[in-house]
Amino acid sequence: MMRWMWLALALALGGIQLGCGEDANEDSDRDGVVNSEDCDTTSSLRWRRVQAYDDADRDGHGSGELIWVCAGHNLPSTVAAEAGDCAPTDFKRWRTLEGLYYVDADQDGVGKGPLVTACVGAEVTGYTQSQGEDDCDDANPQVWAVRMLFIDEDKDGAAGGEPVRHCIGATLPPGTSETATDCAPQDASRYTPISYRFRDADGDGATVPEEGTVCSNGKLPTGYRLEPAAQTDCDDTRSSQWQWLDLYPDADGDLVGSEPAEQRCSGLNPEPGYVRTAGDCAPEDRNRWEMKSYSYRDADGDGAWASSGGQVCSGSFLPSGYSTWASAPTDCDDTNAAARVTWNVFPDTDHDGVGAGSNETLCAGPTRPYGYSDKGTDCAPEDASRWQGLTYQYRDADGDSFTVAAGGSLCAGTHLPAGYTNTSRGNDCNDSRADVYQGIQAYADMDGDGVGAGSAESFCTNGASPAGYSLQGTDCAPEDALLWRKLSYKYVDADGDGYTASSTGEVCTGSTLPPPYANTASGNDCDDTDPALYLWRVLYPDNDGDGVGAPPRAVMCLDDGPVPPGYSIYGFDPDDSNPVVSHPAQDPELEVLLFDD
Structure with missing residues (x-):
């Protein structure tokens, strides 16, 4: 194939000698130029040899040395009459501008570096005549100028700290400023200084006079004030003390003091050893501090009370044996500790905890007398295993x-x-x-x-x-043990060729779908009634039998074997009536490059 194409090129460009018996005055391509003078006897569009420059990118501007080409009224598209293309493989650029432009790679209008010689096309892209400031990032059209900016590190809206070099454009980047105003650059809760006149260092709500400034968020922090608090602090180093109080010593720690009063720097509560109230009736005994009245006595200490009034020096509670109310049944015998409680009980003959019969009144100790119960509802008085009615x-x-x-x-x-x-x-x-x-x-x-x-x-x-x-x-098949349930299917291989067609439905079966039903596709059978046909194929009529067809295409249901006679899988034959022509025509120069053995 390559040798044939070189021969065709030699015939086209060199005008080789005609074969024996060929008429030198014959005009094979009927372009008005005889074969002996025609540089291409097969094309009526080319007949003369001219010199031109190679134009590989077809932008109308050539480069390199002059070469001979076969042309007609117009030059072929791969050559040009003019040379000087500064970018022979880029059709968008062909002319040179010397020493007038600066590089502007990001096309933001700000140049970078010295003046350069630029290779451009109809438009000047990537260069500018305005140098301006030296572009600090020529890959980003949004930025070009260097500025030392302060950063808002803590995101509080105010910048501070040490300035940092930034490459910027028309606006400052978010979170930056040309001035430093943040008095605490790494603390978002503080950013501006503010004056104060009073201080509450220990946080107890009371203040002392003190003037100065503090870094804050526009409001005075806790512990700093412009106006004094209602209370002047008597000790601003301890939050537990802020006011002068008249207090009484409490030597025994029972929270009731004794005269005389002392003035102490204190908080909400007095310091240990001092209290607000006096009147301790027993200053050395922490268990007693006030006189209390009583209404009942337990003289025999059996826990039962008898009515008896008076006063005794006491603490939070009256001493043992004294009470303001009868906390237990009245002692039926306050002289005998073993008998103090009055019992209303029922005989419990079967000792099941539930009695029966008539109620009896007894004076005894704190424990109910044996053989008696406070309940008289036993439904089986002689049977200890049964005593209550249950539903x-x-x-x-x-x-x-x-x-x-x-x-x-x-x-x-x-x-x-x-x-x-x-x-x-x-x-x-x-x-x-x-x-x-x-x-x-x-x-x-x-x-x-x-x-x-x-x-x-x-x-x-x-x-x-x-x-x-x-x-x-x-x-679904009551008399067939192999079939008992319905299963859905999506595909069927009716002709048994191993390729399925889409078809949905249900079939009565056992544990799995039987052939030819399936839920997974195998191919896409174009004819499920014929096992020899299962594949859709796109073919082109090949009328001249050269193995390459031409439109219109035909979609056929076939197998994957050889295509039927008169068809081809290719559809680019430029002349389907001529078996010699099976590929699109090319310029001679391009044919040498595009075809090979």
């Missing part, structure tokens, strides 16, 4: 732990006896038999595949379905 709502007569609804009452102990309960468990379908307790509905399973069909039947069982029945009633 029930459910029965389990057959003892299988499953119940039926049946309410009532019976005499019992702490719990209902076995077979009686207030909690439902199941719903026993037969409370006279312990082997069955659960009612179920089942379907006849004629083919024994575990899935029944037809109408549901009711059974009283132990939880399992009877033989020949199933809890499921969805069998």
